[in-house]
Amino acid sequence: MTKFNAWNVIKNGLNGQSYWTRQWRDPEPKNSYDVVIIGGGLHGLATAYYLAKNHNIKNVAVLEKGWIGGGNAGRNTTIVRSNYMMPGNHEFYEHSLKLWENLSHELNYNVMFSQRAHVSLFHSPGAKDSVSRIYNIMRLHGTDAELWDLKTLKKKIPHLNYHNSRFPILGAAVQKRAGNARHDAVAWGYARAADTLGVDILQNCEVTGFTRKNGNIESIQTSRGIIKGKKIGFAVAGNTSVLWQMAELGNLPIESHKLQAFVSEAVKPLLDQVVVYGVGGAHFYISQSDKGSMVFGGDLDWYKSYAQRGNLPMVQDVAEAAMAIFPSLGRIRLLRHWAGVMDMTMDGSFFICKTPISNLYLNAGWNYGGFKASPASGWYFADLIANESPHNYVQNHNLERFEKGINIDERGAGPDPKLHG
Amino acid sequence: MIRINCPYCGERDHSEFSYGGDATINYPSLDALEKEWTEAIFFRKNIKGFQFETWHHSNGCRMWLVVERSTVTHEIKSVKPCHPDLQKVVENNK
Numbered sequence: 209m210t211k212f213n214a215w216n217v218i219k220n221g222l223n224g225q226s227y228w229t230r231q232w233r234d235p236e237p238k239n240s241y242d243v244v245i246i247g248g249g250l251h252g253l254a255t256a257y258y259l260a261k262n263h264n265i266k267n268v269a270v271l272e273k274g275w276i277g278g279g280n281a282g283r284n285t286t287i288v289r290s291n292y293m294m295p296g297n298h299e300f301y302e303h304s305l306k307l308w309e310n311l312s313h314e315l316n317y318n319v320m321f322s323q324r325a326h327v328s329l330f331h332s333p334g335a336k337d338s339v340s341r342i343y344n345i346m347r348l349h350g351t352d353a354e355l356w357d358l359k360t361l362k363k364k365i366p367h368l369n370y371h372n373s374r375f376p377i378l379g380a381a382v383q384k385r386a387g388n389a390r391h392d393a394v395a396w397g398y399a400r401a402a403d404t405l406g407v408d409i410l411q412n413c414e415v416t417g418f419t420r421k422n423g424n425i426e427s428i429q430t431s432r433g434i435i436k437g438k439k440i441g442f443a444v445a446g447n448t449s450v451l452w453q454m455a456e457l458g459n460l461p462i463e464s465h466k467l468q469a470f471v472s473e474a475v476k477p478l479l480d481q482v483v484v485y486g487v488g489g490a491h492f493y494i495s496q497s498d499k500g501s502m503v504f505g506g507d508l509d510w511y512k513s514y515a516q517r518g519n520l521p522m523v524q525d526v527a528e529a530a531m532a533i534f535p536s537l538g539r540i541r542l543l544r545h546w547a548g549v550m551d552m553t554m555d556g557s558f559f560i561c562k563t564p565i566s567n568l569y570l571n572a573g574w575n576y577g578g579f580k581a582s583p584a585s586g587w588y589f590a591d592l593i594a595n596e597s598p599h600n601y602v603q604n605h606n607l608e609r610f611e612k613g614i615n616i617d618e619r620g621a622g623p624d625p626k627l628h629g
Numbered sequence: 630m631i632r633i634n635c636p637y638c639g640e641r642d643h644s645e646f647s648y649g650g651d652a653t654i655n656y657p658s659l660d661a662l663e664k665e666w667t668e669a670i671f672f673r674k675n676i677k678g679f680q681f682e683t684w685h686h687s688n689g690c691r692m693w694l695v696v697e698r699s700t701v702t703h704e705i706k707s708v709k710p711c712h713p714d715l716q717k718v719v720e721n722n723k
Binding site: 447449450453458459460461462463464510511512513514515519520521554610611623624625626 | 630631642643644647648650663664667668670671672673674675677680682684700701702703
């Protein structure tokens with residue numbers, strides 16, 4: 209793998225770009241691995257990378273049923289932030305944000321991480337109090353957070369709709385270190401970096417069954433043959449329940465729902481921040497990609513589904529929210545919209561935990577927050593697999609928390625998965 | 630758009646309805662073990678394929694329905710009233 213640096217760019221520039229090698233190998237599956245990660249999304253790839261990097265476990269395979277970057281890694285709105293308040297969550301997401309800040313150097317791959325500020329508008333005094341509480345908790349834990357009054361907001365983003373009488377904009381809660389990144393680059397960067405450390409990335413390798421021995425999973429049946437793993441990790445958000453039942457483990461506190469995202473035609477620079485119309489208003493978030501497209505999304509499709517395609521009422525709903533907050537978008541044309549299937553959990557928080565099978569580990573339940581979490585998710589999942597006990601930050605992110613009554617419910621929405629958006 | 634054939638109102642767009650959830654949950658008795666209640670409240674089969682689920686006709690007759698729908702293709706096989714007695718009434722009126 210050729211390293212990206214100034215010397216290689218110049219050298220290849222003079223030689224017709226002929227010395228670049230492929231980004232990662234396409235190996236044949238070996239018979240057995242120390243660790244097999246099922247799911248070649250951002251979380252699976254990051255886990256494999258940190259297993260090799262932090263724990264020196266390099267005999268690792270990542271099984272991907274499709275191709276790298278074809279699942280939810282390519283179906284998100286690329287927002288990175290750490291504005292969480294529950295114990296465990298804020299430390300975890302703050303660590304994730306810190307990993308993002310150095311990720312391009314870490315992976316030798318430009319993930320185009322842009323800390324352009326995440327601006328959550330609020331629309332009522334109650335919403336202001338509520339969001340102030342969350343952002344104060346963030347400050348107490350050392351995360352950057354601030355409130356912008358209307359005057360500051362109007363100066364920073366002059367073209368929002370400040371005349372909306374139903375949901376008047378009163379100000380915004382802002383995290384300046386938040387922003388977004390290039391989703392494909394993150395997947396490719398982790399795949400390339402993991403591969404360089406010796407990880408086998410096996411694409412078009414769908415898991416079809418498990419063989420159990422003495423209570424453990426001995427081998428995995430796949431579309432590319434039988435693969436043995438001493439330890440096995442699930443990182444297949446969206447399809448976690450399917451794999452869980454394939455391993456005969458019963459039910460999970462998860463429902464699969466789909467979330468749509470939208471991309472418009474490219475326009476000249478229009479929006480320098482990630483703007484969220486979300487606290488005491490509708491649910492809508494928008495940013496502008498480096499290419500110029502407006503990238504935005506809204507609510508779930510409101511019914512359980514494994515279909516990777518969205519419904520039309522939500523397209524209308526999102527368009528209405530866009531017009532309510534950003535009327536200058538009225539004549540912009542939509543280029544594409546798509547849906548990703550997500551694990552929506554019963555309390556809106558994730559799982560990085562052991563399972564009833566002693567050599568199986570679970571990484572699942574990312575709700576709306578999978579993209580931003582991926583570096584820390586890989587970090588702590590690798591830590592769990594290597595050390596066989598969870599780090600303090602994720603000690604309650606397990607399946608037993610519901611029976612114990614220690615749900616990690618950021619929104620306080622209760623046990624209805626679709627309400628945790 | 631999914632079209633749901635409400636037994637009371639006829640076929641309507643799904644945007645008139647609100648999705649409830651798994652219609653096959655059996656709630657345990659009040660003095661059952663915590664484990665059984667945890668299972669009923671928090672754990673789901675999350676079926677990929679046809680499942681029985683509840684929908685509320687919230688912008689229509691406001692009745693709860695049991696819908697058999699595929700979570701992959703969104704095809705609907707049957708729609709019935711939630712309450713078994715109302716199911717009988719609807720059957721008798723056919």
